[in-house]
Amino acid sequence: MRTLWLMYKTEAKLSVREFSSVLFGVLVPIGLMILLGVLYGDATLANNPSVRQIDVSFSAVATLGICSAGLMGVPLALSDYRWRKILKRYKVTPISPMTLLMAHVFFCFSLSIVSTLFVYIVAFMFGFAFKGSVLTFILAYLLVMVSMHAIGLIIASLAPNSKIAGVICSLVYFTMIFISGATIPYEIMPKAMQVVSDFMPLTQGIKLLKAVSMGETLSNSLLSLTVLIVVAVTGTAIAVRFFKWE
Amino acid sequence: MQTVIQVKNLKKSYGNFQALNGISFDVEKGTIYGLLGHNGAGKSTTIECILGTKIIDSGEVTVLSQSPLKTRKQLFQKIGVQFQNSAYQDRIKVKEICEINHSLYKKATDWKVMLNKFGLMDKMNAFVAELSGGERQKLYIILAVMHNPEVVFLDELTTGLDPKARREVWKYIHTLRDQGVTIFLTSHYMDEVENLCDKISILKKGEILISGTVQEVISKSGKANMDEAFLYFAEEEAE
Numbered sequence: 368m369r370t371l372w373l374m375y376k377t378e379a380k381l382s383v384r385e386f387s388s389v390l391f392g393v394l395v396p397i398g399l400m401i402l403l404g405v406l407y408g409d410a411t412l413a414n415n416p417s418v419r420q421i422d423v424s425f426s427a428v429a430t431l432g433i434c435s436a437g438l439m440g441v442p443l444a445l446s447d448y449r450w451r452k453i454l455k456r457y458k459v460t461p462i463s464p465m466t467l468l469m470a471h472v473f474f475c476f477s478l479s480i481v482s483t484l485f486v487y488i489v490a491f492m493f494g495f496a497f498k499g500s501v502l503t504f505i506l507a508y509l510l511v512m513v514s515m516h517a518i519g520l521i522i523a524s525l526a527p528n529s530k531i532a533g534v535i536c537s538l539v540y541f542t543m544i545f546i547s548g549a550t551i552p553y554e555i556m557p558k559a560m561q562v563v564s565d566f567m568p569l570t571q572g573i574k575l576l577k578a579v580s581m582g583e584t585l586s587n588s589l590l591s592l593t594v595l596i597v598v599a600v601t602g603t604a605i606a607v608r609f610f611k612w613e
Numbered sequence: 614m615q616t617v618i619q620v621k622n623l624k625k626s627y628g629n630f631q632a633l634n635g636i637s638f639d640v641e642k643g644t645i646y647g648l649l650g651h652n653g654a655g656k657s658t659t660i661e662c663i664l665g666t667k668i669i670d671s672g673e674v675t676v677l678s679q680s681p682l683k684t685r686k687q688l689f690q691k692i693g694v695q696f697q698n699s700a701y702q703d704r705i706k707v708k709e710i711c712e713i714n715h716s717l718y719k720k721a722t723d724w725k726v727m728l729n730k731f732g733l734m735d736k737m738n739a740f741v742a743e744l745s746g747g748e749r750q751k752l753y754i755i756l757a758v759m760h761n762p763e764v765v766f767l768d769e770l771t772t773g774l775d776p777k778a779r780r781e782v783w784k785y786i787h788t789l790r791d792q793g794v795t796i797f798l799t800s801h802y803m804d805e806v807e808n809l810c811d812k813i814s815i816l817k818k819g820e821i822l823i824s825g826t827v828q829e830v831i832s833k834s835g836k837a838n839m840d841e842a843f844l845y846f847a848e849e850e851a852e
Contacts, residue, residue: 370716377702377709384704452700459664459694460717461686613666 374470392435393482404493425490426576432482436475437515438540442522446532455613498582511572514595517602524610568598615642617795623672632658634819645796650816656799693762718760727755747778767798803839815846
């Protein structure tokens with residue numbers, strides 16, 4: 368336990384020193400939320416005047432931190448640690464290299480949550496009204512978070528080296544945040560693009576969070592829930608089966 | 614004498630390449646054992662097979678009478694390892710890596726005492742990546758021995774060190790041995806081997822050609838010194 372805690376603290380410090388995960392995971396989402404708040408004001412959706420734009424965009428921007436931590440942070444760090452033989456070094460100690468992996472993933476979880484809290488504060492200042500159940504939202508959020516990190520673990524498990532992992536991460540991350548509605552609002556996408564977007568697990572995650580934050584019942588989000596659970600379970604299974612320590 | 618490391622008929626291959634072709638040796642408690650050979654002879658593979666980071670094809674390996682694969686957790690409380698190019702995170706500081714390492718073990722010495730002993734106290738807040746080659750090598754040794762292990766594995770421990778730093782490290786290795794610690798090392802430097810090792814083996818293409826004390830190996834080769842004796846055995850039939 369003590370080792371896990373020390374490793375967690377160290378991963379946090381390393382991450383702040385490296386800075387890109389703080390920039391993309393926390394500062395960019397805050398900046399985007401401010402920008403959207405200023406742009407939208409009290410505007411409502413074109414096709415649904417009863418819904419305010421700020422209310423739907425909160426859930427989208429709230430996932431940006433998750434994506435940065437899960438799709439970039441986790442796979443990049445783990446493939447780097449494997450390449451540097453850090454994971455292997457722990458194989459000749461009394462602990463398992465799994466401890467370092469867990470410390471890093473827990474830190475990425477923390478960073479996602481911090482990012483979302485800040486995004487919430489900003490959205491709240493611009494008049495965002497949360498209408499759903501807070502507990503359901505937290506559970507839905509955790510599901511989206513685990514699911515995105517599972518995708519990151521798949522990349523970390525299957526990429527042959529850290530260079531290729533970097534390329535795949537960028538590809539998945541940028542495709543996901545631009546097409547799924549995390550940055551460009553899903554509501555303004557043309558119909559054809561929405562169809563493509565629906566195939567992204569993140570799109571389903573954002574839809575779920577939107578539905579919950581607007582107080583809809585979960586029975587409207589069965590598809591999203593199924594997709595996210597399948598991704599989380601499959602990703603974890605692939606990681607357990609294929610992840611190599613060296 | 615108690616046998617600390619026992620290797621019997623160890624075989625290991627990578628695909629068609631036979632890296633180790635049935636090697637056997639014993640290392641006794643409180644001795645320094647040197648494994649010599651050119652690059653690719655199988656030295657690192659031998660260490661990894663003993664430690665269980667590589668799975669052996671056949672044969673038998675025990676450390677402190679236990680299999681490193683079966684009783685990992687208990688056994689590695691008593692084993693210290695320094696790999697070639699030891700691994701650390703980019704941007705990690707000396708004190709951070711020391712704290713984490715310290716937390717892994719039940720009876721570890723205060724890492725500040727260790728840093729002090731090796732003259733690295735003023736580097737506590739430095740990044741590991743910014744240390745000089747000699748300082749980093751000393752840090753790796755600290756990390757390998759901090760928990761007062763009974764057996765220490767050192768893979769090419771003084772590669773890249775200046776003569777003064779090498780002598781300091783040698784002196785420390787002698788101190789460890791005098792405290793009853795068993796040391797298994799690989800080296801390219803014959804002066805190091807002569808200075809440190811109680812017993813050596815020369816490895817070539819996955820087989821042990823000769824074992825014995827430095828004096829025995831030199832006299833069997835009929836050469837004047839260890840340098841020539843090593844070349845005589847390691848390059849025999851090479852051309």
